Amino acid sequence: MTRVRGLRALRRRNAPGFEFWRRFRKNRGAVAGLLFLLLIAILALLADIVAPNDPMTPGVGDRLEAPGSAFPMGTDNLGRDILSGVVHGARVSLVIGITAASISALIGTLMGAASGYFGGAVDEILMRVCELFQSMPRFLFALVIVVFFGNSIWNVVLVLGILSWTRTGRLVRAEFLRLRGSDFVVAAKASGASEWRIIVRHVFPNVVHIIVVTTSLEVGDVILAEAGLSFLGAGDPNLMSWGRMLYTAQRYLRTAWWFSVFPGMAIFLTILALNLFGDGLNDALNPRLRRVAAE
Amino acid sequence: MVSYVVRRLLAALPVILLILVVSFLVLHLAPGDPVTFYIQGGTGTTEEFVAAIRESLGLDKPLGVQLALFLGNAVRGNLGYSFYYHDSVAHVIGARMGVTSLLVFLAVVLASGGGIVLGVLAGTHPYSTIDRVNTFVAVVGYSIPVFWLGQLLVLLFAIRLKLLPTGGIPISALGQGGVGNWARSLVLPVLAVGLMQLALIARITRANMLEILGADYITAARAKGLKESVVIFKHALRNAILPVVTVINLGLGSLLTGAMVTETVFSWPGLGRMMLDSLLRRDYPVLMGLLIVMSVGVVILNLVTDILYVYLDPRIVYR
Numbered sequence: 071m072t073r074v075r076g077l078r079a080l081r082r083r084n085a086p087g088f089e090f091w092r093r094f095r096k097n098r099g100a101v102a103g104l105l106f107l108l109l110i111a112i113l114a115l116l117a118d119i120v121a122p123n124d125p126m127t128p129g130v131g132d133r134l135e136a137p138g139s140a141f142p143m144g145t146d147n148l149g150r151d152i153l154s155g156v157v158h159g160a161r162v163s164l165v166i167g168i169t170a171a172s173i174s175a176l177i178g179t180l181m182g183a184a185s186g187y188f189g190g191a192v193d194e195i196l197m198r199v200c201e202l203f204q205s206m207p208r209f210l211f212a213l214v215i216v217v218f219f220g221n222s223i224w225n226v227v228l229v230l231g232i233l234s235w236t237r238t239g240r241l242v243r244a245e246f247l248r249l250r251g252s253d254f255v256v257a258a259k260a261s262g263a264s265e266w267r268i269i270v271r272h273v274f275p276n277v278v279h280i281i282v283v284t285t286s287l288e289v290g291d292v293i294l295a296e297a298g299l300s301f302l303g304a305g306d307p308n309l310m311s312w313g314r315m316l317y318t319a320q321r322y323l324r325t326a327w328w329f330s331v332f333p334g335m336a337i338f339l340t341i342l343a344l345n346l347f348g349d350g351l352n353d354a355l356n357p358r359l360r361r362v363a364a365e
Numbered sequence: 366m367v368s369y370v371v372r373r374l375l376a377a378l379p380v381i382l383l384i385l386v387v388s389f390l391v392l393h394l395a396p397g398d399p400v401t402f403y404i405q406g407g408t409g410t411t412e413e414f415v416a417a418i419r420e421s422l423g424l425d426k427p428l429g430v431q432l433a434l435f436l437g438n439a440v441r442g443n444l445g446y447s448f449y450y451h452d453s454v455a456h457v458i459g460a461r462m463g464v465t466s467l468l469v470f471l472a473v474v475l476a477s478g479g480g481i482v483l484g485v486l487a488g489t490h491p492y493s494t495i496d497r498v499n500t501f502v503a504v505v506g507y508s509i510p511v512f513w514l515g516q517l518l519v520l521l522f523a524i525r526l527k528l529l530p531t532g533g534i535p536i537s538a539l540g541q542g543g544v545g546n547w548a549r550s551l552v553l554p555v556l557a558v559g560l561m562q563l564a565l566i567a568r569i570t571r572a573n574m575l576e577i578l579g580a581d582y583i584t585a586a587r588a589k590g591l592k593e594s595v596v597i598f599k600h601a602l603r604n605a606i607l608p609v610v611t612v613i614n615l616g617l618g619s620l621l622t623g624a625m626v627t628e629t630v631f632s633w634p635g636l637g638r639m640m641l642d643s644l645l646r647r648d649y650p651v652l653m654g655l656l657i658v659m660s661v662g663v664v665i666l667n668l669v670t671d672i673l674y675v676y677l678d679p680r681i682v683y684r
Contacts, residue, residue: 198379198380201380202380202383202384202387205380205381205384205660205663205664206384206387206660207618207621207622207656207659207660207663208618208622209622210622210625210640210655210656210659211391211656213640213644214391214392214644214652214656215391215395217644217645218391218392218395218396218644219395219396290508294510297510297512298510298511298512298622298626301510301512301626301629302626302629302641303641304644316512316513316516319516320516320629320630323516323519323520323524323531324524327520327524330513330516330517330520331517331520334510334513334516334517337510337513338508338509338510338513341508341509341510342504342505342508345504345507345508346504
């Protein structure tokens, strides 16, 4: 009996991810971040069931009703339920954050891999492109493009995704550059593997952890950028988002503190959770590259 | 050194040129006709009138010609003529730039000053109360949206405690409100814009101090019998603050956008307000001017901080 249990424990310890999880869970901040993100994700998925009211329906309560038993977070200037707005806003923020960050990860990986692996003229050109994107104030260009080309949620996602790939691109490039001369790549080349196979099967798996960490941090940046766009009135007018609530709340700061405090708290805690989670991911996935600043 | 600066400037030129082209294309390929915004409110507009306006604004020419004309003018420092203000773009932007620059400048001062002090205190007293404060500021400052922080500061200090004004006083009103009022109106916006960079700088300074205080030359300085303050401020800090320059360098873009968003919270008449107004008015020349001024500004400031680095760190040799 004991022998079986020992075997099972051994098998568990050797499972991929075990070592990662063991390191990750030691970081209490990261675990708290992960739990909070799970909560937000569940809220976002079940928004229609969890939210007591429709976030866009005006007049479910009085105008600017202070938080109370009927409306725990109060109501806004049109008598809409702020709690329902915050719950539905989670959906908007997460969808935008995850899709836009995925787009940027995809572009960044392709650009970085091509640049780092092939080097030479390809590298030169792609790095100039990267510099251009880095020099453009991302938020301002996003603002102009969204206002002029339409502010639907998918436009926002596309614009932020396309403008955000440079960080991933640079890091992936550096890793490809480092790895392309390593022994296992030389060995793969000697055994006749195609360029494509070397990139996809040999180098890429060694770079995935970097992409995962950068993308997790990018999600927070994108959510922040979207909230900023909405705060300036450039978000999707058909959706209730956190930034948009703050945009309207700006005019009612004197009369209704809850209008600004709760949606803002939602953004803040989500970004905080993403940062803590991203740091923990970084420490657990890149033990050698642990940032000094993280102590 | 001179050749390094010249070469960096030359390398920046293509980037600036590309930014000009991208800005131009983004604005001109956008749907919507600026002329309809331009004559908005005018009664009895005829086809001929619209055509005449279009011609006078140069919007009837092919895109390529417009681009060439625009670039030619931009190189000579002429950014065009505002549809709305009926004034040259350079002039319109210049008039508003002071407010935004002031905000960014003071935010940098606050972030580097406060960040270094906090970082040094935390780094020399690891795991003390001040270190925990530092960790808290770092974690919060890095995650809090600038505009929400602005709203919170207004809620707390202006509305609840009535200590500071909700809105800012622009530079031109300095004479009316007196310096005291003017300075008081700066506190909250500067705090809102600067906190994130302050958090970053404090975090990095702390990490560097911890690392450097363990170095051999610090032990040597202490063994010589130097006062601890001399060791920390003269020997350790000089090396620890170098990365601060990099943080400021990388953070300039976000400081600028942070300032623009914060202007909305405090109703400051700076470039941020102008950008929003011009977007709604489809004032293409002003928008283009703003995009260019911001992008080129960041490119040039990056160059300045890179050069500053050479002065601060004699080990770096630029070839």
